[in-house]
Amino acid sequence: MIFPRSVWIWKRKKERKKERNGLKLSCMAVTDPANRASLSQNRVIVVCSARSTGKKAEGTTSRLLAVYGKLRGVGAAMCVDEEQQNELVEQARGLMLDICNDHVFAAEAYIQDPSLRGKLIQTIKDECQELVEYIVAAKRFNLEINSRAKDRVISFGEKLSCRFMAALLQDKGVESEYVDLCDSFHYDANERLDGKFYRTASEAFTRKIAACESRVPVVTGFFGNVPGSLIDGDIGRGYTDLCAALCAVGVKAEELQVWKEVDGIFSADPSKVPTARLLSSITPSEAAELTFYGSEVIHHLTMDQVIRAEPPIPIRIKNVKNPRGNGTIVVPDRILSASHQLTRDSPKPQAEHKKPKRPTAVTIKDHISVINVHSNKRSISHGFFARVFSILDTYSISVDLISTSEVHVSMAIHSSSQQVEAFGKATKELAECGDVSVLNDMAILSLVGAEMKNMVGIAGRMFSTLGEHNVNLEMISQGASEINISCVISARDATRAMNVLHTHLFTFLE
Structure with a gap:
């Protein structure tokens, strides 16, 4: 056959x-x-x-x-x-x-x-x-x-x-x-x-x-x-x-x-960032992060199926307007995509021993609200966090980012129009756990790159660059995988912040 x-x-x-x-x-x-x-x-x-x-x-x-x-x-x-x-x-x-x-x-x-x-x-x-x-x-x-x-x-x-x-x-x-x-x-x-x-x-x-x-x-x-x-x-x-x-x-x-x-996956949204470049390849983990944090790349279940296949199957994103373009390939084997080079001027692949010079992409996730819950007890109860997440689970509300201390939790939540009623009810119930404040009209700004863990000081450069351009940070979060660094900013600063980061952490490093 x-x-x-x-x-x-x-x-x-x-x-x-x-x-x-x-x-x-x-x-x-x-x-x-x-x-x-x-x-x-x-x-x-x-x-x-x-x-x-x-x-x-x-x-x-x-x-x-x-x-x-x-x-x-x-x-x-x-x-x-x-x-x-x-x-x-x-x-x-x-x-x-x-x-x-x-x-x-x-x-x-x-x-x-x-x-x-x-x-x-x-x-x-x-x-x-x-x-x-x-x-x-x-x-x-x-x-x-x-x-x-x-x-x-x-x-x-x-x-x-x-x-x-x-x-x-x-x-x-x-x-x-x-x-x-x-x-x-x-x-x-x-x-x-x-x-x-x-x-x-x-x-x-x-x-x-x-x-x-x-x-x-x-x-x-x-x-x-x-x-x-x-x-x-x-x-x-x-x-x-x-x-x-x-x-x-x-x-x-x-x-x-x-x-x-579109020609493939870019280092930023090309409709908002004029200097965005087409990526020749990315890893599945990078594609998953970009999808979750605002870039419409590939359905997450799609990647799960082809990556777990034996042998794994690469995914290539191509443009119906440009059939002869190479597009972007999501390569299951990280060895084949370790360099993640941008396509302009056909740069030569980096040697194995060289550290990466830049992240892979920067993206924005809109329609974010931040819920801050401060425990009303002097000493934290072991059930505080359990109660908070139990309430969110009751209303099928997922948390995108979280930052915690002993008596405080801040959560960035995607507040879609379909969830307005559930969001309001959850906020009222959370008030039983402590003092609650809500910040609306926010956005999550994420820097994504599989090799960022090898880029010493990248987080400091990201936040100092934003600070130098008067972009205020409401939350900061980095996952254990070190594949992305995210922060919550005002939605009105989102496009400007994305351009600033792309200019200073991508374009200037070429």
């Missing part, structure tokens, strides 16, 4: 241009001579996310979430207001018509073969009609509207995207096959997301892929039958990355490629 050498993920979640331009970019990437050569020389799996437009709110997934909102409204109005139910069904039908028309437009614009185009358009209409009929059935038969129903609705985005991509490849002379993973395996809904689940999923995906034989599998990034829920559970909207990783592990791929609309 021939197995693929690479897995491609086509990511079109955040296109900043109009829909037509975004589609054109994807089509150009597919048909670029370099990628056509890869398709002919290697076995490739293509995993697609749902298509998007220039505005995220108008993208397919966002529209399908709106459809689910109407469906949930239908369920809430059961046996109460039939007129309201009918109105919600019609609104959902209208949203599905918009989604259908967008995909039909794409087929008409980019599929040249009349026969392929006609079949694709009919398939798009059939898929959309199936979802409309499900909504009507939910009203007629009082179906339960739960997280499983939500997963079912969301899955149509990937189905439509993969239908289009499979037809596009066939139109360009590449034999391909649409692969729907929604019902590829069955798993007890009460089980946990553990190693057994991931092995089961990977093996099931591999069987589906193997059935394609020599054809290029075009795989739905959405896969169902996840304990709890795929979209609302522990995985969330990074499921496409995870799906591709499980496919890569199952077929023992040589490389996993994630295609986005």
Whole structure:
């Protein structure tokens, strides 16, 4: 059996241009001579996310979430207001018509073969009609509207995207096959997301892929039958990355490629830091830290799967606008990526004995609040910290950074709009433990680098540089792994602070 050498993920979640331009970019990437050569020389799996437009709110997934909102409204109005139910069904039908028309437009614009185009358009209409009929059935038969129903609705985005991509490849002379993973395996809904689940999923995906034989599998990034829920559970909207990783592990791929609309991972956010440089390679631990502390790199579960694979699988991030660019590679073997050189002027790799001259990247995590709790007892109780974290756990609030003393704890917490109510309740309960103060509109500034532990004085230089530029620090934290140094600053200083650090700790050291 021939197995693929690479897995491609086509990511079109955040296109900043109009829909037509975004589609054109994807089509150009597919048909670029370099990628056509890869398709002919290697076995490739293509995993697609749902298509998007220039505005995220108008993208397919966002529209399908709106459809689910109407469906949930239908369920809430059961046996109460039939007129309201009918109105919600019609609104959902209208949203599905918009989604259908967008995909039909794409087929008409980019599929040249009349026969392929006609079949694709009919398939798009059939898929959309199936979802409309499900909504009507939910009203007629009082179906339960739960997280499983939500997963079912969301899955149509990937189905439509993969239908289009499979037809596009066939139109360009590449034999391909649409692969729907929604019902590829069955798993007890009460089980946990553990190693057994991931092995089961990977093996099931591999069987589906193997059935394609020599054809290029075009795989739905959405896969169902996840304990709890795929979209609302522990995985969330990074499921496409995870799906591709499980496919890569199952077929023992040589490389996993994630295609986005940026050239790769940068030393800072290039939209905010003009001097940011593309990184040729980083380690998985660095990628994980950057993801956690504000940079959208790769879903953490994706890295877990490919790094633990035998042998480990590197992840390459590439740009649909620049198919021939090398991108950034996340290398499991630290020996291959120890130098972490920036790409400008193609610098020579550092010798093994040389100490690193700079960190890898600097990043900002916004929407942070700091909670300070000062114990109301003279001598600290061994249960003080346990009580504090028990309260946070009750409201499912995670702590990003923490600083403690005998009678005091400061915690930096990501305060999303969905957690406002829970955050307020937790703060009130924490007042039972001692005096509580809250600082809002803060940000976490993080310096990341696997070799920073060998950079003597880097923490002092970071904080002195910020102090010299009048950036006040509310909290300081460094993990035991010494891979990152973080501090909490005012959100209004965030972009300026990131530029200051990048200039003094990256640019000036070249």
